[in-house]
Amino acid sequence: MANLKVTVAGVEFENPLIAASGTFGFGKEYSEFYPLSALGGVSCKGITIKERPGNPPPRVTEAPGGMLNAVGLQNPGVDHFIEYDLPWLSRQGTKIIANVAGNAPEDYCATVEKLNDTCVDMVELNISCPNVKQGGVQFGTTCEGVFGITSEVRKHCKKPLMVKLSPNVTDISEMAVAAESAGADAVSMINTLTGMRIDIHTKRPILHNNTGGFSGPALLPIALRMVWQTAGKIKIPIVGLGGISTWQDAVEMLLAGASALQIGTVLFTDPYAPLKICEGLSEYMDKNGVESLKELTGGMRPW
C-alpha cells in the first residue's frame, strides 16, 4: 500500500481525506461504520461562540447532481464542543480541524482563543457559510473582508489557521491572496454555491431559509477550476473540496493543485466513500509509480 501521508500547514495527515465540516458532525455517528483513524482528519461542524439553534426545517433537499442545505450553523457552542465533543474525538486517532463561524470578528476571535489550549490540530475559518443571514457571508466575498477577518483571527489563533473560501465570488483567487497576506497557513476551497429550489404546489422555496448551499458531484468542475486558478497565485497549501466522490475525482483535485482533500456530500450517498477513495488512490499510486501524493499536487499540464 502506497504512502498516503500529506502535510498541510505543518499538520501531518495519515491520508489526504478529511471529512468536510457540517457533513460529519463531531464524528460519532460515522464511527459506527469504521474507526475514524481511517480518515486523515475530521473538520467538525461549524462552531460558534454561543450555541445556535439553526434554521427551521426543511433544511435539505436533493437537486440534480447534488443537494441543497440550509442547516444554518446549528451547533452547541464552543464551550460545549470543548467539554463534551472534543474529548471523545481526540481519542479516535485522526486529526481534528475546528471549523469556526460567527457573526462578528469578536465572536471568531473569542472562539479561536478558547480553542488555543485544546488538542485541536487546526482551525478552519468559515467565512463563507452562505446560510447565516447577517455576517458570515460578508467576510468571504470581498478581499477587504477576507483580509480583515483573517488578520483579526490570526492575532488570537495559536493553531495552524486555514481559511475556507466561498465560490460565490467573481474571483476566488483574490480572496485566497487576501487570506494568505493576512497570515493564513492554508486555504480550503470550496464551500457551497448558493442555490434555491421551489415547490411548485405551495409556491414556496423548498428550504425554509429560501436559499441554501449546493454541494455534491456537480460542484467538482467548478471546484477544480477554482483550485487551479488559485494554485498559481498563492504559496500556502490548498485543501481541495467540492463534489469529490471517487478516487478519480480525488486525483483530479490533487492535479489541479490541492495538497489535501475534503469530502462531504458523498458521505450521505455512501458512508464508505472515504475508504474506497483511499484504496483507489493507493492503487493509482502503485500503478503509476507515485511515491508521495505531493508529486501529484499541481501536476496538471494546461494546454
Add this chain to the structure above:
Amino acid sequence: MANLKVTVAGVEFENPLIAASGTFGFGKEYSEFYPLSALGGVSCKGITIKERPGNPPPRVTEAPGGMLNAVGLQNPGVDHFIEYDLPWLSRQGTKIIANVAGNAPEDYCATVEKLNDTCVDMVELNISCPNVKQGGVQFGTTCEGVFGITSEVRKHCKKPLMVKLSPNVTDISEMAVAAESAGADAVSMINTLTGMRIDIHTKRPILHNNTGGFSGPALLPIALRMVWQTAGKIKIPIVGLGGISTWQDAVEMLLAGASALQIGTVLFTDPYAPLKICEGLSEYMDKNGVESLKELTGGMRPW
C-alpha cells in the same frame, strides 16, 4: 390548450420556450424534429463581426449533472449570418434573437448596427461567454463593464436589447441593475459557470481550452437563486435559463421571477424537450386555472 404567449421587451413569443444560444445553431438541424414554430423563439449561436474558428477540440465533455463546453464562439460572422442563415430562419414562424459577442465595444456596435435593418426580433448581448480569452468575460463581471458595453451598444441598437448575464460574479443582481440603467430592455440569465475537468491519465484538462462553461440540470438551483435575487431589483423583464429540463423546472423558473425561458443543454439529452415542457406547462395552467403565464412570473412566496 392554455394560452402560453408571453411578451418580453415588446416582443410577443407564442410560448415562453426559447432555444438558448449556442445549443441550437441557426435552427436548421433541429427543424428535422419539429417545425421551429413549436418554439417561442430561437437565440442564435453567438455572432461576431468577423468569422471565428473557435477553439481546438475537445470542446465538450460530460460532468455529473451537466456538461462543460468550450466551443469558443465559432461562427461565420454577422455578414454571413444575415446573408445565408437568417433568410431561412426568418421563414420558420418563430421569433429570432441574435446573440452578439465580441472582443471590443466597437465589434459589438458594428455587429448590432448590421442587424438593425434585418428581421431579427431582438438582440441578446453576450457579455458573459467565458470561453474567449480576451474580451468577452471582462465586460460581464463588473458593474462598470456591464454598464459601459450596454450603453455603447444601446446607442447603435434599434432592436429590443437583452443583456445576458454571467453567473461567475459575486452579485449578479448588481450586473442586472447596471444593464437596466444602461438602457437594456431585458436581461437573460444565466450563462454557464466556469469549470474544468482533468484527464487523470494524460494529466491534461479534458477541454483544450483548459476551462469551459458548465451547463445542464445542476445549474438550475443556482439560476433560480440568481433570478429571484435579481427580480426584486430591476423593472425590466428577466428571461430565465440554466438547467431547465422539465415543465416543473420551467414553472419554478417562472415563479422565481422569469417572464420567459431559454433551454439549452436539455436539447442534447432530448431534442423533443421543448415540446414536452410546453405540454406540461399547458396542463399545469389548465389544472391550476392559470390563464396567462404572467400570473406565474415572480409568484414564489419566500418564507
Add this chain to the structure above:
Amino acid sequence: MGRYDSKICRLKKTEKIASGIFDFLFEAPDFARQAQPGQFANIRLPGRTLRRPISICGIDREGGTLRFVFQIRGEGTAELAEYKAGDCLELLAPLGKGFPREQNRKTLLIGGGIGVPPLLGAAAELGTAAVAVLGFRNREAVILEEDFKKLGAKTLVATDDGSYGFHGLVTELAAKEEFEAVFACGPAPMLKAVRALAEERHVPCFLSLEERMACGIGACLGCATPLLDEEGNRYYGHVCKDGPVFDACRVILE
C-alpha cells in the same frame, strides 16, 4: 456490525399492492436481527445523491428479511418502484428510534394512508393487544388490512368517502375504542387530532414523523424538527436520530 450499517441487499419479492404503492421484501439477515418496529432504512438509488428514508414495515428475524411498503411521491420513489425481485439495492439500516416496546398495554395503532405501514411492525409485537385503526382515501387505497388482522390486531378501517369501512376520520372511529397507549403515523392534521384524543384519555402517545434527510444518522443536522424539552423550551431535535418516533407531548406540530 455497529448499531447500523450500509449493505447491499437483494430484493426477494416486490409487489404492487395498490395504485402507486409497492411492497418490497429484502434479504437482510443482519439488519433483521437488530431492527425494531418504527425504525427506518435509508435506501440508496443509483445515480442519486440522497438516499430515501423508508420505514421498516415488517421484520422477519428467522427468515432474515425486512419488509418495506412505500408510495411513489416523486422521482426517487418512482425509480425505486422499478426494481424487481433479484435486483440489489444498498440499505443503510436500522436507523432511528422506534416505538416503545411494552407488549402488555392495549395499544391503539392509528395510521393514515402511507402512514399505515410503519405501524405493522408494532402490531407484530403487540399481537392481540393492538387495536389498529387505519384510514384511507377510498376502497382502492386500502392496504395491509389483512396483515394487521393476521397478527391478531382488532382491525378497523375508515375511508374518506365511505366506500369501505367507516365513513369518516380515523380519529372518530378510534374514539369508540378503549386503549392505554397510542402509536400513530400519518399527515400532520391527523397527528394533531390523535394527540388530542390521547390527551383526553390521559394515555401516552407516540408519533412517527417525517422530515427531509441527508445523512440519516444524526451527523448533518438536516432533518431538524422543533421539539419541547422538559422545561417546555423549544429546540431542534432530529428525526433520523431522536426519532422518527417521538413522545407526542414533546412534538410541535405546525
Add this chain to the structure above:
Amino acid sequence: MGRYDSKICRLKKTEKIASGIFDFLFEAPDFARQAQPGQFANIRLPGRTLRRPISICGIDREGGTLRFVFQIRGEGTAELAEYKAGDCLELLAPLGKGFPREQNRKTLLIGGGIGVPPLLGAAAELGTAAVAVLGFRNREAVILEEDFKKLGAKTLVATDDGSYGFHGLVTELAAKEEFEAVFACGPAPMLKAVRALAEERHVPCFLSLEERMACGIGACLGCATPLLDEEGNRYYGHVCKDGPVFDACRVILE
C-alpha cells in the same frame, strides 16, 4: 420522419462478444430503412446529460434492426452494457455521413480494435469486393471475423502479439493486398499509416473519426475536428455532421 429522429427502440438481442465488448441488436425499422454504413446513432442513457455516439455496425432493412458493437471505455458505456434484450433505449439516428457507396471497387476495409465494427456495414454492401484487414491486441480481442467472412469479404486478421493471425500491424498486412479504395477506422497512429499506404497506391481513402459530442447533429459545434479546405486552408469541420467519415486528404491527424 426527417433525415434523423429520436425514438425509443427495443433491444432484441444483447451479447458479450469479447472482454468488455458488447453486441446489441435494436428493433428500429424506420432507422434501418434510412441508415447507411458508417453512420452512427446517439444513444441516450437515463440520468445522463450527453448521449453516447456509437457507429452502426449492421443494418437489416427487411428485419428492421440496427446492430451496434461497442466497448466499455468509461461510465456511460459501462451503464450501456447493463442493458438486456427487452429493455428500451432512446436512439437518435441515423446520424452523419457514412462511407461512399460505389460497390464495384475493390475496397480495403482496415480497422483496429473497436474501429472494426463501423466497417462491417460497408462489407455488407461490398460483398466480395471487400478485403477486410482487422487488427487486434491479441487472440482474445478478435471480434467480427466470421461476420466479415460471411459477407464475402476476404478477411485477414493481425494481432499485436501474434497470438492469432498475422503478427504485426494491420498496415503491414494490408500492404500485401491489392485494392482501389480504402475505408479505415481505428486509433490515430493507425489512420496515419493507412493514409500513407493509400497515398502510396494513389487510391482514395476514407477515415472514420471520433470526437466528443453533445448534440450529434451539427447544431452545437462541439465535435470540431481540424480539416483542410479545397485550397489547403485549415478550418474546423464537425465529426457529427461533416463526418464521421472524411476523405483522408482533408483530415488533419494530430
